[in-house]
Amino acid sequence: MAEITIYSATVCPYAHRSRLVLLEKGIDFELIEIDLQNKPAGFTEISPYGKVPVIKHGDVRVWESAIINEYLDEVFPEPSLLPKEPVNRAQARIWIDFANTRFIWAYSNLLRSPDPQQQKAAAQELYSQLEFIEKEGLEKLSGEGSYWFGNSISLVDLTFYPWFERWSALEHYRGFGLPPEFTRLQQWRKAVSQRESVKAIANPTEYYIQRYARFAAPIAKKVSDELSVAGKLTLEQLQQAAQQGFKSVLNLRSPDEPGFLSDEQQQAQAAGLDYANIPLQSSEPDLISTKEAIRATENLPKPILIHCAAGARAGGIALIATAIQQGLTYEQIQEKAQQVDLDLNQPHLQQFLLENYTAKQETES
Structure with a gap:
């Protein structure tokens, strides 16, 4: 039976460190690979931070790679991996x-x-x-x-x-x-x-x-200096958003949508991001929720990352907010949508265009 069990992920450099230490010391270990994009249920009972690596040594659990490595060096002293002096x-x-x-x-x-x-x-x-x-x-x-x-x-x-x-x-x-x-x-x-x-x-x-x-490519499309849009975010991408300078996240998904992160607010706040969740249905216009989402873009700290399932609803709200803030004409909205490859056929955006541009154009004609 292996002396050590290590929960690891091949892509993770931190877990890579601890696997190298185990191999250098010749320690017999069981490797359990964790899919970081689809962590198993109950993983936080093993890893309180929800990260890899974690090792189990008998009844002892140790996490954080630098601490794991020193633990292994003390418990399995030969060959030593720290200088003697x-x-x-x-x-x-x-x-x-x-x-x-x-x-x-x-x-x-x-x-x-x-x-x-x-x-x-x-x-x-x-x-x-x-x-x-x-x-x-x-x-x-x-x-x-x-x-x-x-x-x-x-x-x-x-x-x-x-x-x-x-x-x-x-x-x-x-x-x-x-x-x-x-x-x-x-x-x-x-x-x-x-x-x-x-x-x-x-x-x-x-x-x-x-x-x-996924780390090197931008996680979002920039609609303005204050607003960017994306599809559904992973917890990893929330942290990435904070590192890229975003101050807030506006989530337009409903909690009953597949893949909705139940702890997204806590994770976003832990990364230093302000957060709002305003469910916006993708199939039909919702004037009340649209206005609420627009108010959120006005009140949340900037820049804001708006996201939904595939980015369409987020794009519609970002275009509406930008049009209101910058006083864009209908032609300018079309041009902006084309520049950032956003769909003008979103129900919420169509409702906004109908109420604010079509009627106006008919009056002028």
Whole structure:
């Protein structure tokens, strides 16, 4: 019977870290793959944060990858993956914290930023983090060895490496390759990639390019500087929306629609987003709900991400709100809809156009 059970997801770099530690230590483990887009019922009873990785060791549960890895290193001390000297152990923990709070944030910010100007600034920030790793980390600590602390692999190496295996996605979507001038970093990446533990669970570059498309592509269509629209959102995309600078989410779906997230409000607020849910039927115009949705676009903090099942209702409300705010003519509304590829045949939008433009045009004629 396996000593450890790990709940993991192949696409997740955090879970990748802990699987590498298990393999490096030769620990017998049972792997349970979790579909992060369709988590099993009761998963939060195993993982209180609803995330991977989580390990079970007897009656003990541990979550959060950095904590899991130190736990494994203490409970299964050979081979040790932290330096023996206290000062070097402190250095290792500093670099693990740097990975979690600076490097990963810079990597993710570049991949997820939808705006070219934001991408330029994010690329500069990531370059600075790589330069810091090269000069303050590898040049000063690795000596003549291939790894962070010389000739022996450590938790620091395993903490950083999953993002470097995924670098193909960053290069594909943002044109940001690993800078060749960082020679120690290049050598380190090559050395770690040749480890048997790494090769045992490595994925091809195309795998990450395909799986990371949803992060790199914009999650929404921008109708104005204040309003964007999208189809139904996953919890992951709610977090992504917050990272992309949205301040609020307006959900036009009804709780009885398939796939409605019962805890969307709590998840949105946890990500720092204001939230409103105003159900709007897709089949027929609803003047009361339409007016309520328009009021929400006026009152919620901007920019707002409006979403529904496929984005049509959201597009209709965004166009109405934009037309009211900017005083658009009927021709300008048509032009705006064409620019952002939105459907003018939404019942709510048609009702608005009928009441505000058709009657007016007939009077003028």
